Amino acid sequence: xxxxxxxxxxxxxxxxxxxxxxxxxxxxxxxxxxxxxxxxxxxxxxxxxxxxxxxxxxxxxxxxxxxxxxxxxxxxxxxxxxxxxxxxxxxxxxxxxxxxxxxxxxxxxxxxxxxxxxxxxxxxxxxxxxxxxxxxxxxxxxxxxxxxxxxxxxxxxxxxxxxxxxxxxxxxxxxxxxxxxxxxxxxxxxxxxxxxxxxxxxxxxxxxxxxxxxxxxxxxxxxxxxxxxxxxxxxxxxxxxxxxxxxxxxxxxxxxxxxxxxxxxxxxxxxxxxxxxxxxxxxxxxxxxxxxxxxxxxxxxxxxxxxxxxxxxxxxxxxxxxxxxxxxxxxxxxxxxxxxxxxxxxxxxxxxxxxxx
Numbered sequence: 001x002x003x004x005x006x007x008x009x010x011x012x013x014x015x016x017x018x019x020x021x022x023x024x025x026x027x028x029x030x031x032x033x034x035x036x037x038x039x040x041x042x043x044x045x046x047x048x049x050x051x052x053x054x055x056x057x058x059x060x061x062x063x064x065x066x067x068x069x070x071x072x073x074x075x076x077x078x079x080x081x082x083x084x085x086x087x088x089x090x091x092x093x094x095x096x097x098x099x100x101x102x103x104x105x106x107x108x109x110x111x112x113x114x115x116x117x118x119x120x121x122x123x124x125x126x127x128x129x130x131x132x133x134x135x136x137x138x139x140x141x142x143x144x145x146x147x148x149x150x151x152x153x154x155x156x157x158x159x160x161x162x163x164x165x166x167x168x169x170x171x172x173x174x175x176x177x178x179x180x181x182x183x184x185x186x187x188x189x190x191x192x193x194x195x196x197x198x199x200x201x202x203x204x205x206x207x208x209x210x211x212x213x214x215x216x217x218x219x220x221x222x223x224x225x226x227x228x229x230x231x232x233x234x235x236x237x238x239x240x241x242x243x244x245x246x247x248x249x250x251x252x253x254x255x256x257x258x259x260x261x262x263x264x265x266x267x268x269x270x271x272x273x274x275x276x277x278x279x280x281x282x283x284x285x286x287x288x289x290x291x292x293x294x295x296x297x298x299x300x301x302x303x304x305x306x307x308x309x310x311x312x313x314x315x316x317x318x319x320x321x322x323x324x325x326x327x328x329x330x331x332x333x334x335x336x337x338x339x340x341x342x343x344x345x346x347x348x349x350x351x352x353x354x355x356x357x
Contacts, residue, residue, distance in 0.1 A: 022078075024062045030073035031241040032066035034059065040092075041116050054081065056088040056118075060095055067099070073148075074102040076239055077122065078232045083113025084190055086138065090117070093196050097121035104341070106235040107131050112213065120197045124223040124341035126235045127216030133224060136197060138189040139210035140182065146173035197224075202302040203311050214340030225331065226312060226341040238333055238341075260261050277354035278327070286327060289337050298339035299350065308338045314347035326351045 022035040030119060036059060049055065066072045077096075082317040083089075087192040096103065096118055104326045105111070105119035105128045127133050149156060156172050167178040174182070185235065203223035208214070219225045230237035293299070301310035314322050323329050324344035328336040335342045337350060 007088055026069065026071055027236070027240070030071055031236060031240055032069065032072040032075045032177065034062050034066070034075065034077050036077055036115070036119070037079055038081060040081055040089065040118075042088030043084060045118075045294050053084075056084075056092045059092060063095060063099065067101070070329070072101065074104070074239065074357075075099055076103070076232075076236055077105040077119055079105055079107045079115055079119055080109050081112070081115035082110055083115045083117070083135065085114070087126055089114040090192065090196065092118040093121050097200065102239070102339075104235065106229065106232050107133065107216075108232060113137070117193055120224070121199075121200050122206060123339065124227065124239060124339070125201070126223050126229050126238075127219060128229045128230055129215065129217045129228055131216040132213050133216055133219040134208070134209055134213045135326070136190075136193055136209035138186050138193060143174040145236075145244040166266060200302075202304070202307065205243070209230045220314065223312060241332060241334075275327075278352065282352050282354075289328070289350055289352070293337040298335075299348075301338060301340050301348070308348035308350050310338060310346060310348040311342075312343040312346040314345060316347060317345060321347050321351060321353060322352075323347060325353045326354065327354070 004236040022037070024032065024034050026032050036054055038054040038058055040059075041048060041053050042056050044053045044055040054167075063075065065224060066075050096105075096115065097128050102124075104126060105122040105123040107115075108128045108131060108133050111119060111125075112132060116134065116136055126218065157171050158169060158172055160166060163175070163177060167174055167182065194206055196211060198204060198206075201224055208222045208224065215223060216228055217223065220228055227238075228233075229238065275286070278286065296306070299308040300306055301308055303309050322344065323335065323346045324331070326335075328338070328350070329342065329344070330336055331344070333341050333343065338348060
């Protein structure tokens with residue numbers, strides 16, 4: 001056996017016993033599943049991988065492989081991670097946000113810090129009730145041995161050009177200027193972190209992005225995630241069902257207008273008996289929203305110019321203003337004109353709800 005072949009086999013055995021990574025796979029319904037388990041880093045060594053690290057380069061490559069596979073219609077991330085290094089995380093977040101297919105991220109136990117940074121960028125973010133979600137913040141820990149050196153009579157002689165060069169080298173400690181510069185850098189990273197989360201989770205509150213950890217149930221109430229599920233299997237089933245009409249051609253009976261065939265995901269379909277319950281103004285609203293959805297695609301959930309201002313928990317529930325009562329709602333968790341996971345108890349600015357009383 002050649003030397004390279006011999007150690008290739010050994011590496012494979014080590015991987016199998018010490019780092020049994022779940023390989024990406026594609027479900028029968030066309031969902032590419034990527035497992036993210038462990039602390040995230042960039043360019044990890046073999047030892048770091050063996051001891052539970054996950055390389056963000058691997059995740060990026062797996063996304064690219066899924067996008068190159070014509071059988072993949074959507075991508076789901078099964079996440080269990082405390083986060084990881086700042087290095088590589090913004091780029092991974094942008095990669096997830098830019099996936100041109102429906103995306104979902106789920107955690108049963110932990111999605112924290114850098115894992116939230118990256119996977120908050122999925123269209124749907126789902127957790128179990130008891131999972132831990134959050135820790136939106138940045139931390140750097142460094143040790144100074146200046147007092148110890150002084151105690152044992154050891155003096156460090158350090159020569160530098162550039163007052164910020166090699167801060168705390170050999171544990172010498174920080175000058176006030178170095179300390180202020182490091183703190184400013186950490187705060188800038190934190191602000192970028194919050195802005196990235198808000199890019200997709202626009203209904204979340206900045207006050208909940210100061211390093212707190214929430215249960216899944218709390219995170220849902222705070223709009224940091226879009227839904228709850230007891231397992232990845234149930235989240236996946238809901239995810240695959242939410243766009244289950246995308247292979248159908250739906251004939252839509254539009255009020256006072258010629259019926260037309262539609263072939264797109266979540267195309268609006270309003271039944272005639274429901275239309276009869278609407279006022280003339282509401283019928284015109286239905287027609288207008290459908291025209292916009294056909295021309296420009298589904299509204300997103302944000303508060304931006306193309307957003308529906310979606311809130312997963314309606315503040316007007318006592319008045320019956322709920323997604324589940326809207327003519328555009330498509331159960332179990334979908335909408336005919338707004339993209340993404342839709343909670344039946346949510347609401348958005350585009351609601352058209354029949355007056356039943």
